[in-house]
Amino acid sequence: MTNSKGYADRNQYGKDSCLHEAVFFSQNEEEEGLNVKQEAVAGTIGQPIAPAQPRIQISYMRFLYVNKNAKWAMLILLPILLLAFLAPALPLQAPLESNIRASLNAPSLEHPFGTDKLGRDVLSRTLSGIKVSLFVGFSVALIALAFGIVLGTVSGFFGKTTDRMIMGVVDIFLAFPSLLLAIGLVAILGAGTVPVICAIALSDVPRFIRLQRSLVLSLKSRTYIDAARTVQAPQIWLMAKHIVPNTIAPLLVAASIASANAILIEASLSFLGLGILPPEPSLGNIIKDGQMYLQQAWWISTLPGAVILLIAISLHFLSDGIREELDPRARK
C-alpha cells in the first residue's frame, strides 16, 4: 500500500523478515511512515498493521551480534583488537627490539610474520601498529563527528547567513583534494601522530558538516519537529532533543568509513614521509618500509597489508550493517 514497496510486496516481506531481528534504529519504521500515501476515501481496508508480537527496542550491543554484517565486522575486529591489546603479554619480541643478525627472516614459528631489515618481529610491530592505526582512525572519526555535528546542525538548522558562511568555508576546504590538504597541514605542523590525525581530519570535517547539514535539512521538515514547534519549543531544544539524536546513525555510517579511510591515508602519508614517524610502528609505515623489500621479503608489507584490509573491510561491514538497519530496502 505504500509506494516504497517493490512489486509483489517484496519489501513488505523484506521488512517482515526483520521483525524478529533487531530494531536497531527505529527510524526504519518511520521511513516507511514517510512513504505512506494518503489513503482514499471511504471503506479502506488494510494499512500497515502492527505485527502480532510487540517489537522490542534492541540495544546497540544486540545489533552487533544480530545484524549479519555487523556480526562479521565484530568477528574480524574483535580478535584483531584483542590480539593488539594483548600483544605485550604474548611471547613476542618487543616491537622496537631489533636484531641485526636476524634481518629479513621469512615467516617461521618464532616470527609468524617474519622479520624486517632490522630484525624486528613484524607480527609484534603489526600488532602494535594496529593500535596506532586504529587510534588514528578513530580519532579522525571522532574529530570529524564532533565538528560535523556542531557546525552541520547549526548550518542546517539556522540556514540563511549562518548557513551561507559555514558552507562557504566548507566549500573552500572541499576544493582541495584530501591528500593535498593533509600534505599541507603536515607541512605546517610537522610529522607525527597528532599532526597526522589533524591533517586527515581536516579533509573529513567539511564532508561531515555537509552530511550533517543535509541530514538536518531533511529532518527539519519532519512532523515531530513541527509537533515540538507547536508548543513553542526553543531552537536549542529542537536541535538537542529531536535533530541530533536522529542524525547519529547515518553519521556513524560515515564515521566508520572515514576511520577506515584514515588508516589508508595514513599509509599514503607514510609513503611520502609525512606519516607516523618510525620507529613507532603504524600499519602505514610498516607497509611503506616493507614495500622497498617487496622483491626480497614479501612478508614485511604483505602481511600487515592484509591486516589493514581486514580492518578496513570490517569497518565497511559495520557501516553496511548500520546502513541496512537504517534502510530496510538495502537488506538483501
Added chain:
Amino acid sequence: MDKGAAAGTIDRNADIPGSANQPLLQVRDLHTHFFTESGIVKAVNGVSFEIQRGERLAIVGESGSGKSAMAMSLIQLIAYPGKLVSGSVRLDGKELVGLSEAELNKLRGSAIGTVFQDPMTSLDPVMTIEEQMVLPIRKHLKLGSKEARKHALGLLNQVGIPDADKRISSYPFEMSGGMRQRVMIAMALSCKPKLILADEPTTALDVTIQAQIVELLKTLTETTGSAMMFITHDLGLVARFAQKVAVMYAGKIVEYGTVDEIFNSPRHPYTQSLLKTIPSVSGEKRVRLLQIQGFPPDMKLPIIGCSYKERCPAASERCNNDSPELMPRQGRQLAACWLKNGLMTEGYESITTQLSRGELNALTKQERVNTADAAGVITTERSALPVGANEGDATRINAFVADDANIVLQITDLHKHFKKTSMLPWKKDSEIRAVNGISFKLRRGETIGIVGESGCGKSTTARMLLKLDEPTGGRIELNGNIQIVFQDPYSSFNPKMKIAEIISEPLDVRKIGTKEEKQLIVRELIQKVGLDPSYLERYPSQLSGGQRQRIGVARALALNPTVVVADEPTSALDVSVRAQIINLLCDLKEELKLSFVFISHDLSTVRYISDKIAVMYLGEIVEYGAAEEIFVNPAHPYTKALLAAVPVPDPKIEASRSIELLKGELPSPAAPPAGCAFSSRCPQVTVLCTERKPALQEYLERREVACHAVS
C-alpha cells in the same frame, strides 16, 4: 468452486484451448513463497479462482493479505526472494506456469496488460512517453517504428489524453498523476490484452481524478472486451466497479461472489465485519463505528486451522484445528468458513452483537490484545445510541446562531502566498497563492471540517493556525490554546524518544510542573486516550499505527487546548483502527468540550464528525455551512462533483447513481484561472464566471456559497 478446484488437480489437457465456454483465466492452488533470511513467508497460500471473458473481478484485502503477490504470480513477476512454488495458471487454457522467460515475455504486455498503483513511480522518469510505449508495441505487434508511434498515439487518444501527439514526446514528470495513470493504462492496453491486471490503480489519486480513471477503465473493458482483475482495499470502488469480488485474507481467498452477494449477504465473518466498520457517506445516523480486533497472522509461522480464528468472535474449537476451504453457499457464492452464514447465523443484526461480544472475548481471552481495544468495548455498550443526541444536536442547530461569547477561533481573510524569485532580472517572480482569503469562526465544542483535493490549501491553513507558517495576510484570533493531531502517526514522533517523553514534551518545554506532577499528568493523559500506562516506557516503533495515533492525541491534550486541529488524522490508518480513532475523537470532544478543525479529503469521515464544513478549492472556500445540509444538498458545483466522485460501498446506490464527472485536472495554483477559480472545470460555467470572481455569499439560511450560478 467446482469439484476440480476442490480436488486441487485438473487434467491439464482436458480443456481445449480457446473454447468458448472455458473461463479466460483459471488459477488453481497457487502458492507463492518469499524465502527471506528469517523464514519463509507464504504470501500466496493456495489460491484458486477463475475469470470469465470480459469480467471484472475485484480482489479485496488488507495489506499483507497477499493480493499483490498473487497478481504478480499470474505473470510470474515476483522479485527475489519470492518464488512461485506450485499451482497452475491457465490463460485461455494455456498453462503459464513453467514457461520460459522468453515465452512469458511474449505474453506480458500483450495478452496480459498490467496497471500499477502509483503512476508517479511506475513510469521511467528519464524516458519520454514515446520511448516507453513504442518499444513494447513494436515487439508484440511487430510494427515498424512509425506505425508503432501511430498506434501509441491512437491509444493515448483513446485513454483521453489531450494533445496526444504533443504529449507523447514529454517526460512523465511533465504530466499530472492522473495523466500518468492514463498513460499507464494506454500502455497496458497497447496490444489488446485479454486480461488487464490493475493493482490499486487509483489509490494514489485524488477523488475526482479517481472517479475519472475508474470510469475510463470501466468503459475500456466494456468496449474492448478485456477482462480485468482489480486489486483494491476501497470497498466503495468495489461497489462501483466490480462484477465479481474475491476477498483475500492471509494468502487465501476467504470469500468469493458477485458484487451484490458480497455486499448484501456476506457469509464470511471477515467480510461481514469489514462492511460494518466503515462510516457511510449516505448514512444519516451517527452510529458508533465498529472495530475488528487483533492483527492478521504472522505469515512466516505455520497457520493451523482457520487463519481468521483469532479475530473471529464466532470461532469455535473446530476453527482452531481445521482450516475451512472455500465452500459453495447460495448461487456461485463461496466462503471459507465452517459456519454457514458466518456471524449472521442469528440474523443480520447479530453481527453487531457478535462483534461487540468478540471485543469482550478478545479482552478476556488474550493478554496481548491491548487495552486500547478495551476502550472501544466500554463505549460500545452505548454504541447503539446516536452520538451527541443531547448536546451535540443543540450545537448543530445553533451553529449559525450568533453567539460571539463562545467563539474560540476566528480567522479573517487569511492569506498565504509563496513567492519564488528568479536570479535573472528579466524573469518575473512567480507567486503561489496557497491560501487566498479564507474566513471562518469556530465555537466551543464545535467541529469544522475542511475538505478539498490535495493542493487546495487545507494543510497550509492548519500550519498557519499552529503558527508553523506565518500568514502573509489576514488575522487569526484565538481564545485559549491550539494543538494538533498530525496525519502520519509514523513520522510525527521522534523515534528516539519514549512515549512518556513524547507526551510530556509540551510540559517540559513550557516548564510546567515538577517531575512528579508531570508523571501524573502523563499517566492521566495516556489513560484518557485509552492506553495502558505501561506503554509509557515504550518507543513509538513498538506501537501499532492506531496506538500511535492515540499517543498523538494525548500529546495534543497535554496543554489543555481549546482547539485541536486534526490534519487527516485517520488517512494513514487501517480501517478498523480508523474507527477507533474517530470514536476517540468524538468522545473527547464531548467530554472536554473541545473544538476541532478536522481536515480531510475523506468525505465520509468528515461528515461523520463535523458540525460545519468548509469546502476549499485552490486556496479559497467555495462552500461553507452546516455539515448535514451540505452533504444532503450540495449547492456549489464543485461540492456536488466532489460528493459524486466518492464511491459508496453499496452496489445498489452506485448502480443507480448517474455520476457527473469533473472535467480536467486541478489548475496550477501558480496560474489559477481568471474569474472563478473553478471555472476551468465547472459544468455550469458561464462567461461571467471566467471574468468575475464570485464572492462567498449567504445561501439559504445557514450556508455560504461562492458561485454565480447559485446566487
Added chain:
Amino acid sequence: MLSYAIKRVMQLIVTMFGVVTLVFFAIRMIPGDPAAAMAGDNLSGAALEEFRQRLGLDAPLWQQYTDYIQSVARFDFGSTITTSLPIAGLMLKALPITLMVAGLTVLLSVLIAIPLGTLAAFLANKGKKKLDNAITWTAMVVDLMPAFWTALLLMLFLSLNLRLLPASGTVSLEDPMLMLKRIALPVLVLAISQVATLARITRTAVLEVLNEDYVRTARSLGMSEIAVVFRHALKNAMLPIITVVGLSFGNLLNGTVIVEFIFSIPGIGTLLVYGINSRDYPLVQNVILFYAFVFVAINFITDIIYKKVDPRVQF
C-alpha cells in the same frame, strides 16, 4: 539553466577567492624563514637580505597578499624561485599529462566498472548471491589497497616479469603512442582502485533502480532482461554515477601525486612535490590553487551535466 549556471559560477568565484586566501596564509604559516630556507647553505647577511627583497618577502604580509591577489586576478602566476621558470608555462606543460592520466583512468574505469557493477546488481537482483558477492568482495579488497603498493606490484609483474609495459621513460605529447605506453602503468594503478569504487557504486545504484516501480512496469510489458537493465536501469542509475565519476575525477588528483612520483610522470603532482621539497612558495601556491580550481571546475561541470541529463530538473 542560465540562472543556475550564473549562480554556480558566482559561487565558484567566491570559493576560489577563499582558496587563494587560505593557501596564501597557510603557506606562510609553515615555520622557518623561507628566504633563508631557499637560499640554501651559503648565503648570508646582505646577500640574504637582497634575496629576500627580490622575492618580495620583505614587504608586510598584507601587501604581499594584495599583490598576490592582484597578480592572480591578472592570471600572472610569476616564476618559480628556484628555477626562475614561468609557473604558467610549467603548469601548462604538466597539465595535459596529468589530465591525460586522470582522463584515461576515468575512461578505463568507467568502461570496466559500469558493466561490472551492473552485472553484480543484476545478479543480486536475481538472488544469485555467490557471483554477486565474488564481484563485490573483490572490488572491496582491491579498493582498499594503497596505491603505492599496487604500483610496485604491477610494476614487478607487468614490467619486470612480463615485460609488457615500461616503468620509466620519456613522457612527451609529441609521440602519442609512446606516451600512451608510458602512462599505461600509472593509469592501470589508478584505475584499479577507481574501478573498484565505481563498480560498487554502480552496483548500488543499479540495484536500487532495479527495485523501482518503472522497472517492474517495463517487465510487465514483456521487455527482456537486457532491455530492462540497459534501457531502464542503467539509464536511471547513470545520474548518481555521473556525480560519482565527477567526484572520482577530482579524487584522482590525490592519486596522481603519488603515482606521478612513483612513475616519474612530469605532471602537476610532480610539480607540486618539487615545489614542496624546494620550498618554492610561488610554485606551491599556484599549483595548489590550480588543483583546487580543477577540482572545483570538475564539480561544477558534473553538476551542470547532471542537471542537463536529468530531464526532471528544471531551471
Added chain:
Amino acid sequence: MRRKRKLNIGLLVVAGLLLLSACSNNVDPASGNTPETAASENGAATPSTESGEPKVLKVRFYDDPAGYDPANIFRIENENIAFNIFSGLTSYDSVTGEIIPDLAESWETNDNMNWTFKLRQGVQWQKGYGEFTSADVLYSYNRILDPATASPYAAEFNNVDSIEAPDDYTVVIKLKSPDGNFLHQVANYHQGQIVKKEVVEKFGNQIKWNPVGTGPFAAEKIDPSSEIILVRHDDYYQGPAKLQKIIFSIIKDESTATIALQNGEIDVIMRSNREENLDILEKAGFKMNNVENYATSLKVFNLENPILANLKVRQAWAHAVDFNAIAEGVSPRLQKSAKSMLLDWMSGYSENTKQYGYDPEKAKQLLADAGYPNGFTITQDGTSASGVTEQMQLEQEYLKAVGINLEFELVDTPTYNEKRNSGDFDVSGRLLPAVNPDMVLFSYLHPDNIAPKGLNGARYNNPELTEKLEAARAEKDDTSRLKLYEEVQQIVMEELPYLPTYASNVYWPSKPNVEGIVINKLAQVNFYGVDIK
C-alpha cells in the same frame, strides 16, 4: 545510440592499450635497446653500435634538475651534469682524485700567493661561441665575486686579491694570503667552472637552463620535469667523446629505477641509494661501479645547547653507538663507520686520533660524570624526504640503552638546512663531499664560518685549533701542513663538535656493457671516458 558510440571509443582505447603492450616486444626506437634481449641476457645491454647507430646512454637522474649556472648550482647530481658541460682551469683525476690540468695546461707559484696559469690554446666553446681565452676566465671569476650574482660560492674567492690576464692565454691570480690548496678553487667545480660572457648576457636569469661550456658534452634539452639530454661536443679539445648522446631520465623512486635498469629502459643508475636494490642488481649480474669513501656523514652537535656543550656527553654519545655494527647490518655496501672528518684517501687523513669504540658502560659512566646519570631527552632533526632511516632507528635504540632518549623531528630539506644554519636545533647532520682537506676542516671548524655565515653548524670556536688551521693554509711545506692537519683532527676527535659517523660509498650500477664509469671522489662521473661496447 550515443552510448553505443561511447562504448566503441572505449573498446578502441582498451584495444589500443593491449596493442601497445604487445608492441613493446619490438624495438623501442627511443632507447635503441630491446628489453627482450635485455631479459634474455639477464640484464645485459646490447651494444647498438654494430649498425653504426649513434651510441646513446640512458642514465637515471634521481632528483629535480635545479639549473646549471655554476655560480648558483647546488646538489651533487646537478654538479655532475655541469661537470660534463663545463671545464675549470684544473680538474680532478677520476681515479686518484689528484688535481690535473684542464683548461690550464700548466701553472706555477713560488709562494702559494701568486699563481700564473698558462691556458690551453684552441679550446672551442660549445654551440659556436668561438675560442676560449683568458678573458673568459676573468669574466667568470669576477662574475662569482659580483654581489649582484649572489653566488653562494663567492666566499671561495675571498682570499683572491686580484685577477689579471696579461695575454689571451695567461691568467695571473694574486691571493691575499698563501693558500697551498688554491688549485682546488679553480678546479672544474662550482666557482671554478668557466662560463661565456655572451651566453650569460644573452640568457639573463634563464642562464641556468642554457649552460654553454667547453666540456665534452653540450646541453641539448633540459626539461626540468622529465629529462636532460646532453650531446657530444665534437670540438672538445681532447677529441669527441665516444658517446653521442646522454639522456638523463628523472626517476625519483628507487624501486622504479631498479626495475627500469633490470628492464633495459636505462643503462645506468646514477646513485642507487638502497642496499636492497644493490642486492637485487648485483645478483642479476649488473656492473656495480662504485667509489669508496666519497664523503663523511657528520653528526652536528649544537654546542650552544647546554647539554651538548658538555664534552662528556658528546663522548658518551660516541661510545654509546656502534656505528660500525649499524653500517654492517643495514648497508654494508653503502656505508662504513668513519674515523675522521677527513676521508682515508685525502692527504692529511689521520687515524692517529682518539677513537671511540663501542662501550656502553663507559658511555654510562661519562653521562653520570657529566651529571646525567639518568640520561636526558634530545631531538635530532631529519628531512621528511629521507624519513627516519633504519640507521637512525638503530642509533636511537643504542642510545636508549645508555639512557639517552633520542627523538626525531622531520622537516622539509630547505627547512632542515635553515634550522641548522640558524642554530635552531640540538643535533643535526651534515654530509659534505669534498676533495680538499682544507675545505672540510676550515669550513666546519673555523669561527669565521660559524653558521649562517659558513658551514660551522656546531658553532665550534677553539682558538688553538683556529690557529693551526690558519697556519696550515699558510704552510708551504707539505709535510708540515699534513702534520698540522693531523693535530687538527686530534683536537676534533677529542672535543667532538662533530661526530664522524659513516663514510659513504657511491654506486652507479650499470649494464655490463657500459664501460668506463669511473666515479671520482666527488661522486661524479666524467662521461668522456664512458663507452658502450
